[in-house]
Amino acid sequence: MQLPGVDEQQRALDLVGQTAELRFRPTLDWLPEQSYQAALETAAGLADLTDDAADDTTDADDAADADSATGEDASGDAADSVADSDAAEPTETGIEVVAETNTETDTETAATDTDEAVLEIDPDALETDTDTDEVVLEIDPDALETDTDEVVLEIDPDALETDAGTDEDAQLEAAEQAQLIVDRFAFSEGDLPADTEVVLPQYDEARNIVARYRLGPTAVTGDGLEGAVAQYQSFIGWHVAPTFISGSSGIDLFNDVGGRCHARGAECPAGQIAIELDNEVVSAPSVQADSAVFEPFDRSSITISGSFTEQEARDIALVLDYGALPVELEAQQSQIVSASLGTDALSAGILAGLIGLGLVSLYLLIYYRLLGLVAIASLGLSGAMLWTIIAWLGESQGLALTLAGVTGLIVAIGVSVDSNVVYFEHLREDVRSGRTLRSAVDRAFPVAFSTIVKADLASLIAAAVLYFLTVGQVRGFALYLGLATILDLVATYFFMGPLIGIISRRSGLYNNPARFGIPMPVSQPQAVVNAQTGDGARTEARQGAAP
Amino acid sequence: MRRFASILSALYRGEQQIDFPRLWRYALAGSLIVVLISFGSFVFRGVDLGIEFEGGTSWEVPAPRISVAETRDALRDTGAADAKIQTLGGDTIRVRADIEDPAGIDSVRSTLAELAGVTDNDVSVTTVGPSWGSEITGKARNALLAFFALIAVYIAVRLEWKMAVGALVAVIHDIVVSVGFYSLFQFEITPATVIAFLTIMGYSLYDTIVVYDKVREVVGRVTATGRYTYTEMMNLSLNKVLMRSVNTSITSVIPVASMLLIGSFVLGAVTLQEFALALLVGIVVGTYSSLFVAAAVVARMKEREPIYVEIAERIRMRGAQSGDSTRVVAADDATLGSAAATGSGAAAAKTSAGSTPAIPPRPRKTSGRKRR
Numbered sequence: 001m002q003l004p005g006v007d008e009q010q011r012a013l014d015l016v017g018q019t020a021e022l023r024f025r026p027t028l029d030w031l032p033e034q035s036y037q038a039a040l041e042t043a044a045g046l047a048d049l050t051d052d053a054a055d056d057t058t059d060a061d062d063a064a065d066a067d068s069a070t071g072e073d074a075s076g077d078a079a080d081s082v083a084d085s086d087a088a089e090p091t092e093t094g095i096e097v098v099a100e101t102n103t104e105t106d107t108e109t110a111a112t113d114t115d116e117a118v119l120e121i122d123p124d125a126l127e128t129d130t131d132t133d134e135v136v137l138e139i140d141p142d143a144l145e146t147d148t149d150e151v152v153l154e155i156d157p158d159a160l161e162t163d164a165g166t167d168e169d170a171q172l173e174a175a176e177q178a179q180l181i182v183d184r185f186a187f188s189e190g191d192l193p194a195d196t197e198v199v200l201p202q203y204d205e206a207r208n209i210v211a212r213y214r215l216g217p218t219a220v221t222g223d224g225l226e227g228a229v230a231q232y233q234s235f236i237g238w239h240v241a242p243t244f245i246s247g248s249s250g251i252d253l254f255n256d257v258g259g260r261c262h263a264r265g266a267e268c269p270a271g272q273i274a275i276e277l278d279n280e281v282v283s284a285p286s287v288q289a290d291s292a293v294f295e296p297f298d299r300s301s302i303t304i305s306g307s308f309t310e311q312e313a314r315d316i317a318l319v320l321d322y323g324a325l326p327v328e329l330e331a332q333q334s335q336i337v338s339a340s341l342g343t344d345a346l347s348a349g350i351l352a353g354l355i356g357l358g359l360v361s362l363y364l365l366i367y368y369r370l371l372g373l374v375a376i377a378s379l380g381l382s383g384a385m386l387w388t389i390i391a392w393l394g395e396s397q398g399l400a401l402t403l404a405g406v407t408g409l410i411v412a413i414g415v416s417v418d419s420n421v422v423y424f425e426h427l428r429e430d431v432r433s434g435r436t437l438r439s440a441v442d443r444a445f446p447v448a449f450s451t452i453v454k455a456d457l458a459s460l461i462a463a464a465v466l467y468f469l470t471v472g473q474v475r476g477f478a479l480y481l482g483l484a485t486i487l488d489l490v491a492t493y494f495f496m497g498p499l500i501g502i503i504s505r506r507s508g509l510y511n512n513p514a515r516f517g518i519p520m521p522v523s524q525p526q527a528v529v530n531a532q533t534g535d536g537a538r539t540e541a542r543q544g545a546a547p
Numbered sequence: 548m549r550r551f552a553s554i555l556s557a558l559y560r561g562e563q564q565i566d567f568p569r570l571w572r573y574a575l576a577g578s579l580i581v582v583l584i585s586f587g588s589f590v591f592r593g594v595d596l597g598i599e600f601e602g603g604t605s606w607e608v609p610a611p612r613i614s615v616a617e618t619r620d621a622l623r624d625t626g627a628a629d630a631k632i633q634t635l636g637g638d639t640i641r642v643r644a645d646i647e648d649p650a651g652i653d654s655v656r657s658t659l660a661e662l663a664g665v666t667d668n669d670v671s672v673t674t675v676g677p678s679w680g681s682e683i684t685g686k687a688r689n690a691l692l693a694f695f696a697l698i699a700v701y702i703a704v705r706l707e708w709k710m711a712v713g714a715l716v717a718v719i720h721d722i723v724v725s726v727g728f729y730s731l732f733q734f735e736i737t738p739a740t741v742i743a744f745l746t747i748m749g750y751s752l753y754d755t756i757v758v759y760d761k762v763r764e765v766v767g768r769v770t771a772t773g774r775y776t777y778t779e780m781m782n783l784s785l786n787k788v789l790m791r792s793v794n795t796s797i798t799s800v801i802p803v804a805s806m807l808l809i810g811s812f813v814l815g816a817v818t819l820q821e822f823a824l825a826l827l828v829g830i831v832v833g834t835y836s837s838l839f840v841a842a843a844v845v846a847r848m849k850e851r852e853p854i855y856v857e858i859a860e861r862i863r864m865r866g867a868q869s870g871d872s873t874r875v876v877a878a879d880d881a882t883l884g885s886a887a888a889t890g891s892g893a894a895a896a897k898t899s900a901g902s903t904p905a906i907p908p909r910p911r912k913t914s915g916r917k918r919r
Binding site for chain 2: 348349351352353355356357359360363364367407410411413414415417418421422425429432447451454455456457458459461462465466469470474477481
């Protein structure tokens with residue numbers, strides 16, 4: 001598993017250790033942590049208030065006469081209000097309780113003997129403006145029919161404890177609301193099955209909770225995801241691009257929940273899809289917030305953007321990428337290679353490689369002369385091709401060049417040179433046996449190439465076995481070995497053979513095989529196979545060139 | 548000096564006439580001794596397995612002037628006092644212990660960093676869980692077995708099964724010697740080492756196959772004359788292929804040798820050094836085994852085939868074989884069919900390679916001798 005851009009061991013371990021189950025859920029509601037904490041505090045005050053409130057409501061329910069509420073000149077028979085003329089004790093609130101003010105009564109029976117009309121006021125109907133001392137009484141005017149135009153209410157202001165009473169109630173209510181919030185956003189504990197509503201936290205880098213999300217049942221799991229990458233685009237910044245698998249187990253499911261969330265329906269009122277990993281919300285982007293109509297996503301055209309820093313985008317992409325694994329990873333081996341050690345080994349390796357190349361070239365030149373030059377050129381060619389491929393793989397697949405890889409490359413030098421050597425030696429032998437250089441070149445190549453293929457195939461089998469059956473460093477080595485072998489075959493067939501063919505036809509050269517590093521035998525003159533010359537071996541060397 | 552120069556010159560021209568079969572006797576004796584030493588070392592000294600195979604944690608820090616004893620003292624408080632401590636290449640301290648909790652690891656790390664006068668980041672830490680090692684070993688073993696099986700099949704199909712046997716014997720020989728080398732000098736065996744071994748095996752096989760190819764080519768041509776035993780024909784092939792083998796080895800050894808030299812001079816490149824040493828030994832042994840072990844095995848096996856038994860008999864009866872030095876295949880016989888003016892030479896060599904001559908040549912009539 002390669003984690004590009006992660007250079008801290010602990011972060012790498014955290015990221016890797018996280019890859020349990022990945023789920024996409026519709027967001028029902030969410031709350032910043034601060035608000036939750038505030039609600040928590042408010043709800044904590046609920047305990048104190050409930051005692052007071054209990055007293056208040058019981059008192060307020062008692063019918064009580066107060067000194068304050070009198071109705072002057074209210075004719076009893078005209079009053080639709082039912083007067084509860086219980087003699088009640090003055091209450092703390094100083095307001096007498098009035099029963100239903102709207103009810104009609106039998107005016108006759110309701111005739112009061114007194115001049116008093118008692119207003120029962122339902123405390124809940126009181127709208128208090130807590131900032132002032134005002135008490136607003138809502139009275140249904142139909143309920144009051146007075147002979148006069150006056151209804152005078154005398155209220156003893158001292159008897160009114162508006163601040164305490166109404167504020168207390170308000171506080172009570174606030175506390176109750178807060179408690180609702182606390183209950184609503186309490187984290188789900190224990191095993192969280194995929195198909196229920198849950199409340200999950202979202203953490204920041206320092207592992208502090210930043211928000212709480214109330215989420216619906218799982219819509220898509222990590223199984224539906226193929227992978228994800230972090231990308232940068234100008235004007236947008238860093239975003240994450242996941243790729244879903246096609247069809248009903250991947251992108252279709254996602255579009256389903258996407259559509260529901262876009263519409264902000266009952267199943268997804270918040271309009272966001274939460275990405276949940278390890279019972280945490282990683283991110284909860286909203287769906288196509290700028291467009292009025294939901295357009296189903298193409299499986300690889302989804303982007304998740306949200307002013308991510310590069311780090312955040314890469315982390316989310318990694319989480320998505322590996323969260324697509326249905327397994328939980330446990331760190332078995334971790335290795336920090338300190339930069340200095342790594343660099344030293346690298347530069348040592350490169351230096352060794354260059355010196356080695358130089359010396360090999362020298363040797364080839366001395367031994368094979370012109371052919372040696374061809375060998376060096378062929379080496380350079382396969383080296384260039386190998387380099388290109390490795391660079392490309394490094395970009396597209398994240399292939400890293402390790403020490404094993406460097407070794408593989410050094411081995412590749414040996415392999416490449418060897419195929420040249422096979423051919424050259426074959427050439428030499430042919431020429432020594434009496435062929436002309438030109439015919440030897442043509443004749444020897446297919447034979448030599450078949451030998452090269454045989455041997456290279458064995459190398460390829462070895463590389464393939466290693467690649468598919470091992471992990472880690474050995475696998476990297478096998479890859480480089482296999483690549484180098486294939487490229488060697490290509491370079492030999494398409495470059496070295498034809499090149500030698502061309503060179504050998506140049507007139508100045510083919511007459512002089514020594515230039516090709518093909519010495520003519522001195523002591524043993526050419527054996528020309530010609531049965532008629534008897535026991536042969538006495539005719540002179542054909543080309544007559546001194547070795 | 549002049550003799551040396553003339554030997555080199557003969558080699559350059561491919562005119563040397565080395566008597567391989569005679570050398571085989573000495574070579575095989577030598578190989579046997581080396582193999583026995585390797586086994587003995589393996590059994591009695593054991594191998595130094597790295598933490599990738601055993602599990603645990605390893606710390607490496609560049610600390611040129613610190614000794615093992617000083618390190619052990621410094622680590623006394625961290626609970627790692629009984630760890631394996633070694634100096635690598637004179638510059639690097641390596642500590643290996645069975646500590647796996649992060650706190651313990653970090654405390655050793657900072658202790659070492661302090662001791663060496665570097666920052667924490669300059670200490671390389673590798674932690675391996677216990678199950679990883681056994682898994683890697685299991686995988687490596689499977690890979691090796693699969694490798695052997697496939698190679699054996701491939702050679703058997705492309706060349707012949709007796710050659711496959713010879714090749715496997717040679718490869719096993721190389722591995723035993725290489726591992727014995729590591730065991731003798733107690734070098735650490737890490738996955739990188741395994742790679743080195745695999746490289747060695749690859750080289751050895753490559754070399755062996757080229758040798759075999761040449762042998763088949765020659766045998767295919769020359770058997771028809773009925774005048775040479777398989778061993779003699781093989782001798783010729785080996786002589787022909789010698790320079791090719793030697794050259795390949797030299798061109799492979801040069802980069803590896805430079806890795807070795809650079810590694811021993813550069814701080815921290817100890818892995819490179821040990822690796823290069825193993826490769827060096829392995830490549831040399833691999834070349835040797837292709838010419839002496841693989842070839843000898845195949846020659847022994849092939850000589851038992853009826854055709855070659857017959858040829859050997861005939862030759863012995865003719866008295867053409869003198870003493871126990873291998874006769875040299877005469878030049879015209881050697882080049883028979885390869886330098887023909889028509890294009891049939893190479894084709895004949897290719898098609899005849901692998902096919903045994905159908906009709907043995909008529910025995911010559913000489914007086915006084917009867918065919919048994």
